[in-house]
Amino acid sequence: MLTDTKIRTAKPAEKAYRLADSGGLFLHVMASGSKIWRMRYRSPEGKEQTLTLAPYPAMSLQDARRARDAAKDIKRQGIDPVAHKKIAPALLRPAHEEVFEAIAREWYGQRRDLWRPRHAHDVITSLERDVFPLIGKLPPSQITPRTVLHVLRHVEDRGAIETAHRIRQRISEIFVHAIATDRADSDPAAVVKPALRPVKRGRQPAITDLDEAREMIRKTEDMAAHPVTLLAMRLLYLTAVRPGEVRGARWDEFHDLSGSEPIWVIVAERMKMDREHVVPLAPAAVEVIEALRPFSDRWPHLFPNSRRPRVPLCENAIGYLLNRAGYHGRHVPHGFRATF
Structure with missing residues (x-):
């Protein structure tokens, strides 16, 4: 490892020579007396390369090591620092300039x-x-x-x-x-x-014909699946909220379930638009919620994960259910909003 003293006192010789530091970094001491920081490495193709950093003392030992580390970071991404001339010169940044x-x-x-x-x-x-x-x-x-x-x-x-x-x-x-x-x-x-390549816009796959939607629901609910997953899908199509809002539904968000105007108040931090959303609940939706009590009323969420009940249902559970019922590429959980 080099030190500032060793670098400063290095004298020129008849031929240029190298003073090695670490990680491929070395100081090239020229016959003329000038000293230049360089780094040896292998390109992504395995070819040995030398990257010239900057002269000493314009670049200190500390800055040279930072430049070496920056070059290595670039190389880890499969980029050859020498080949990418727009990137490599930036390794010569002044020490005071923020990155x-x-x-x-x-x-x-x-x-x-x-x-x-x-x-x-x-x-x-x-x-x-x-x-x-x-x-x-x-x-x-x-x-x-x-x-x-x-x-x-x-x-x-x-x-x-x-x-x-x-x-x-x-x-x-x-x-x-x-x-x-x-x-x-x-x-x-x-x-x-x-x-940049343009983003292809288009709605999520969804069945929007009423008879086909009824048939899809019947087929899906006839599948052998965990009751919590089946009930999650039912609440999804009865309320037309987003799948993530169903998955994260909490018992303390539901109010007046036994009254005349039961509602589901989804808190602002769980909403895409970042504001509270009130969902009126049809009798069938209330029945779904009550049916969940034996499974999850001791946990914060209505739809607990079967393996880790303190966290919500897996985000892919309803999608997998639809896929197994034969609707892969034809209907996704988010598609119920279009169906609605």
């Missing part, structure tokens, strides 16, 4: 309390999974539209087109924050939107 990940986490910290917990989790998870490994260690000044598009192409290539659009929007909002706080001059994510 994208730090600014992004600051932006997230200012907003997460305004979001529903699930959305906040989705935002930071998408950044940690798809963005930070590629550009998290780069300063905003070194991130170009081409670099952003490279990040988004990785997301598109796994078929997550809509996710790529959401991530682009989040990157753009982070750059707007950086511009407002005088840490960036432009938003490279704003100009790449037209270059």
Whole structure:
């Protein structure tokens, strides 16, 4: 391992030589006396490569190690730091310049309390999974539209087109924050939107013919399945709420079940529109709720998971039930809203 003293006192020789540090990083001491940080590594194809970082003392030992780690992070994504010239130069960032990940986490910290917990989790998870490994260690000044598009192409290539659009929007909002706080001059994510693959819009598969819907319900309810799953599907089609709202239904959300106006009050934090939703309950819906008591009235949720009763029913349970009844690709749980 190198030290500042060893680097500073290294003298030129008749021929250039190397002073090794760790992880492939070395200081190349030239015959002329100049000293240059370089890094040896193997490309994704297995070819030995050398990445030139910056001269010493313009880049300190500490900064050289950070640059080495950044190059390794890029390489883990299957990217050759030398081949991607738009990314590699950013490894030469000045020590004082804040990196994208730090600014992004600051932006997230200012907003997460305004979001529903699930959305906040989705935002930071998408950044940690798809963005930070590629550009998290780069300063905003070194991130170009081409670099952003490279990040988004990785997301598109796994078929997550809509996710790529959401991530682009989040990157753009982070750059707007950086511009407002005088840490960036432009938003490279704003100009790449037209270059992304379009999102195919269309409604969920749903049966909307009344007779066919009755036949589907009959076939599905005749399936051998756990009673809680069957009752969850029945409450779903009797109320036309979203599947997640049924799965997460809690006993304390139901009121006046024995009265003349029974209702289900879904709390705002469980709603997509982030506001309380009141669902009037037909007599058949009340019967479903009462039928659930032997199964779940000792748990918080109406529809407990059969293996872990303190958490709700598996999100795929109703979908699997419909698939086994022969409706794969023809009707999904969310499709009951279209049926309704």
